[in-house]
Amino acid sequence: MNGVVEKLDFETYISSFRKHLFHLFREEFDYGAISLKRDFPAEFLSEIMKKKPLAVAIPELHGGRGVSVKECLGVLSAASYESLALSLMFGINIALFLEPLAKYGNFSVQERVFKEFMENNAMGGLMITEKAYGSDALNMKTGYEQIGDSYKIKGEKHWQGLSGAADFWLVTARKYTPTGELTRDIDFFVTENKKSEQHIPMVERYNNLGLYAIPYGINPIDVVVPGDQKLNPESTGIKLMLDMLHRSRLQFPGMGLGFIKRLMDESLQHCQTRIVGGNPLINIDSVKYQLARIQAAFTICSGMCAYSVEASGIEHDVSGLSIEANTLKALVTDLMQESAQISLQLAGANGYRLDHIAGRSVVDSRPFQIFEGSNEMLYSQIAEGVLKLMRKAKESNLYEFLKGYSNAHLSAPYFQNQLNFSLETGLNQRDMVTLGRMIARVISFQFVLQMNGFNSELVEITRQHILMDLTMFQGQFASRNIANPLVEYNDNSDWMSFLS
Helix, strand or coil, rough: CCCCCCCCCHHHHHHHHHHHHHHHHHHCCCHHHHHHCCCCCCHHHHHHHHHCCHHHHHHHHHHHCCCHHHHHHHHHHHHHCCCCHHHHHHHHHHHHHHHHHHCCCHHHHHHHHHHHEEEEEECCCECCCCCCCCCCCHHHEEEEEECCCEEEEEEEEEECCCCCCCCEEEEEEEEEEECCCCCCCCEEEEEEEHHHHHHCCCEEEEEEEEEEECEEEEEEEEEEEEHHHHHCCCCCHHHHHHHHHHHHHHHHHHHHHHHHHHHHHHHHHHHHHHHECCCCHHHHHHHHHHHHHHHHHHHHHHHHHHHEEECCCCCCCCCCHHHHHHHHHHHHHHHHHHHHHHHHHHHHHHHHHCHHHHHHHHHEEEEEECCCCCHHHHHHHHHHHHHHHHHHCCEEHHHHHHHCCCCCCCCCCHHHHCCEEEEECCCCCCHHHHHHHHHHHHHHHHHHHHHCCCCCCHHHHHHHHHHHHHHHHHHHHCCCCCCCCCCCCCCCCCHHHCCC
16 A cells, blocks of 8 residues: 555665665666756656655654664665765654654644655755854744734745755744744744645755755745644753754764765775785775774764664653764764765775765765754864863863763773863863864764674774874864964065065
């Protein structure tokens, strides 16, 4: 029957899905050509969706597989092994639409919307970002007022993934007060694009540098939605938003894992078969170092996935997990970009083609370090969160604190020499970012150590690379760099003037 998913055990399901994607991307369709065009062809996407991948984020009550984090991450990983853009498309649907709707939506709306996803392969997205208020979401200007049993929402959004393509949206807005001001809190509304009074157009499409399959643009909003399409926060809308965004960040490693594994597999194969000077590339010491960096990234990402399964289910309130959520999102996206850059370097000239896996990966992974909070901002927030806990514990030594922190007590002793320093108050932001990068690595290595039985050689490779990174960051932190840019830099700055 159309829309009904046969409930296979997950190992059988995900194995079948991987084979399905392999066949579509590498045999039936010319993905090299597809990757150079905007949007996936309708026939291609339709074939992908025949396996009902988004069923993993739909409750069993509504015909889905049950909103299991393990299954959601498995689908994201399987997709990103073939296409990071496809995985992001699934990630937007899962973490920024389906999971929030399953947790906070009214039953009547869930029933209708989930049916569209199961039977008609509908897509959904989230609208938060506004031109003047990127990461400053609390100052968004999209507003709403209640008119009878409905809500009228008016404003403008941009850079929403799946602009012009999604069938449903979660739209964020602030309530107008009687004086015309906007309240501080934020509310979420489901909109249905096929209904004229709820339709949100895309009036300008952006020429995004990568992720060609995903449309982005400008979206004016002037809609009226029924009262039951407002999500129901457990306390405030801001806390709902934090719960949703933190859950999304905690599930980024699902997209990262398949992506990094593909780069690892491709790079290993290339370096074993590419002969330079009578020897395979993999015999060169600097190449071994680069391949080991990708393997460390793969191992860290694996540990993150294991942690996410335990921590990020919709049954949990993750609004307070800012340190861990920011750690996973910022570090995994840095590792994705680094792995792509290494893969491109190892591939040589061929890797610089836009339709090569390495070249494609560099441009497709780059925005992951920016959206859902730029990584510099998130690393700074990690440091702020830890410093706040340190002040509360009356502890100034970073190592002494981390060895007692629940998500670092196993890993901190491996890096005592790099962490054994005291922190003063009033650190500048660049040092806070460096400190956040250090803390993120210590926390993430704990997640690796907690995977009992995981490949011990990969764990040791990862330990050595994290030790190296922490030593480098410790030196960077100790340098106390305070250099600021010169706005008026033209005085005495033309080298030709200093020739004798």
